[in-house]
Amino acid sequence: MTVKRDTAVALSFLLAFLVLSYAVVEKDVMGLSKNPLRPLGEFYLGHAFASGELTSHSPEVVTAIVWNYRGFDTLFETFVFFLAIMGTLSVLRLREGQERMVRDMERVEPHRHMDLIVRVITRLVLLMIIGISASIALHGHLTPGGGFQGGSAMAVASLLLFAVFSKFTLERRGLTLRHTLGAYAVGIAIILLTVYAPLALGGRFLQINLLPGELGLFDLDVGEYLAVSFGFLSVFLILGVSEWIFRRILRGEVR
Amino acid sequence: MSAGFLMFYSVLVLFGMMLLGIYGVVTRSNMVKKIIMLNIMGDAINMLFIIIGYRLVYPVFPPVYEGHIPFDEFLRTAVDPVPQALVLTAVVIGMAMNILLSTYAIQIYRLYGTVDVRDVAHLRREGK
Amino acid sequence: MIELHLLILAMVVSFGFVFSYLAMKEHDLLKALALSSVQSTFFALGFYILAAPDIVLAYLAIAVGAYTALVILAISKTERFEVGE
Numbered sequence: 065m066t067v068k069r070d071t072a073v074a075l076s077f078l079l080a081f082l083v084l085s086y087a088v089v090e091k092d093v094m095g096l097s098k099n100p101l102r103p104l105g106e107f108y109l110g111h112a113f114a115s116g117e118l119t120s121h122s123p124e125v126v127t128a129i130v131w132n133y134r135g136f137d138t139l140f141e142t143f144v145f146f147l148a149i150m151g152t153l154s155v156l157r158l159r160e161g162q163e164r165m166v167r168d169m170e171r172v173e174p175h176r177h178m179d180l181i182v183r184v185i186t187r188l189v190l191l192m193i194i195g196i197s198a199s200i201a202l203h204g205h206l207t208p209g210g211g212f213q214g215g216s217a218m219a220v221a222s223l224l225l226f227a228v229f230s231k232f233t234l235e236r237r238g239l240t241l242r243h244t245l246g247a248y249a250v251g252i253a254i255i256l257l258t259v260y261a262p263l264a265l266g267g268r269f270l271q272i273n274l275l276p277g278e279l280g281l282f283d284l285d286v287g288e289y290l291a292v293s294f295g296f297l298s299v300f301l302i303l304g305v306s307e308w309i310f311r312r313i314l315r316g317e318v319r
Numbered sequence: 320m321s322a323g324f325l326m327f328y329s330v331l332v333l334f335g336m337m338l339l340g341i342y343g344v345v346t347r348s349n350m351v352k353k354i355i356m357l358n359i360m361g362d363a364i365n366m367l368f369i370i371i372g373y374r375l376v377y378p379v380f381p382p383v384y385e386g387h388i389p390f391d392e393f394l395r396t397a398v399d400p401v402p403q404a405l406v407l408t409a410v411v412i413g414m415a416m417n418i419l420l421s422t423y424a425i426q427i428y429r430l431y432g433t434v435d436v437r438d439v440a441h442l443r444r445e446g447k
Numbered sequence: 448m449i450e451l452h453l454l455i456l457a458m459v460v461s462f463g464f465v466f467s468y469l470a471m472k473e474h475d476l477l478k479a480l481a482l483s484s485v486q487s488t489f490f491a492l493g494f495y496i497l498a499a500p501d502i503v504l505a506y507l508a509i510a511v512g513a514y515t516a517l518v519i520l521a522i523s524k525t526e527r528f529e530v531g532e
Contacts, residue, residue: 070346073342074342077342080338081334089327089331094371096326096327096330097323098375100374105372105399105401109397113384113390123383123384123385125383125384126400126403127501129404130404130407137405138408141412144415145412148415148416148418149415149418152418152419155423155426156422208504210407212407212410212505213501213508215411216509217504217508219509219513223513292411295415296513299418299422307524310429314430321450322449325450325453325456326453328457329453329460332463332464336467339464339468339471347471348529349476350525351476351522351525352529354518354521355470355479355480355518356470356471358483358514359467359471359483362463362487363463366460366493366497369497369502370456370497379449381499382498398498403499403501407501407505410502410509410510411509414514414517421520421521424521424525428526434526
């Protein structure tokens with residue numbers, strides 16, 4: 065039964081592959097044989113750094129497209145990101161009392177204590193990663209980079225922090241879920257303010273060319289950097305709770 | 320080997336990889352394995368998008384104008400920036416989706432004690 | 448000389464295909480994850496060859512760093528081995 069079904073699945077995939085390859089090689093549906101520059105791409109390349117009404121003051125055409133020419137797309141991608149993060153946090157949500165239980169149980173958890181060499185080197189590497197990610201994000205409108213790239217580099221820094229120092233160390237230093245969510249909200253607020261600012265200047269929604277120079281692109285990059293990095297960090301903070309603690313809390317809830 | 324042949328070869332291998340990813344999602348029953356295969360499929364699709372934007376001219380430059388060449392030369396040699404802008408957001412949103420999916424897998428394991436989709440269906444039907 | 452770039456691209460994509468096939472056949476999920484991150488590394492090289500520095504910056508951090516760590520967390524909280532066919 066299952067062997068027959070697997071064979072049928074494999075055959076249908078083979079058929080799909082044949083159809084796709086026929087369409088691409090014989091009919092050239094993707095236009096691969098010449099691969100010209102399409103008119104839309106030519107428009108963006110020609111206008112992103114030129115002077116005129118349709119410019120976006122940025123030699124980095126990808127950032128110009130992401131935040132200026134196709135700004136609505138990216139704005140709603142930011143909301144999709146927001147929904148994914150909020151979905152995760154609401155699945156793993158804990159009540160006040162349960163959070164206190166987690167804190168009590170983490171205190172009795174055996175404390176992870178790495179070598180001095182590991183800790184010092186990790187601090188140095190962390191500083192480097194944070195510096196690099198900030199530089200990727202902050203001049204994303206001039207060189208390759210931007211908010212998404214800087215934010216994802218920063219997510220790696222937060223994971224390295226987890227691997228070497230335990231979550232408890234972070235919380236003792238004052239980095240709790242509340243703070244990271246606050247920073248995430250600041251990022252979203254910067255994005256929304258920049259997006260609504262042209263309305264006050266007599267323009268349309270997301271018409272960031274009305275802001276002086278490349279301020280619009282810079283603001284949106286900074287906002288996206290904060291949103292992506294702290295969104296990932298807050299999810300990892302709550303996923304980093306040990307499994308036995310969660311099991312015990314769930315058992316208490318069922319009973 | 321000509322440039323066109325190599326281009327078509329890469330595209331066909333990527334089609335194969337995309338279908339391999341879908342096959343893995345369909346036939347494997349472990350949820351974490353499904354997530355891994357879904358990512359392989361997404362990677363192949365992202366690479367296909369970027370290949371569509373590539374150009375077969377020799378000194379080919381990324382779509383960042385650095386002032387090192389005249390502007391019309393830049394227009395002649397830069398790759399298409401539109402697929403790159405689309406894929407850039409897709410990569411980050413794909414990661415957010417991964418976080419959501421693995422959270423669901425973890426929560427299902429906590430509630431049902433298994434991440435096998437067949438077993439989960441059984442347990443639901445028996446009302447455990 | 449464009450052929451050299453495309454040759455590297457073809458090799459990278461073929462290696463990616465081989466490693467993703469191995470990842471599909473593997474029953475130990477940690478090994479499958481390692482194989483799939485090898486595939487991701489090859490693909491990052493491919494994005495570089497295709498003149499997309501923005502994608503490389505985002506993809507390398509996400510697919511090799513954050514995604515691998517996330518799935519390791521998920522495996523450590525669930526089961527390591529995939530059972531049955």
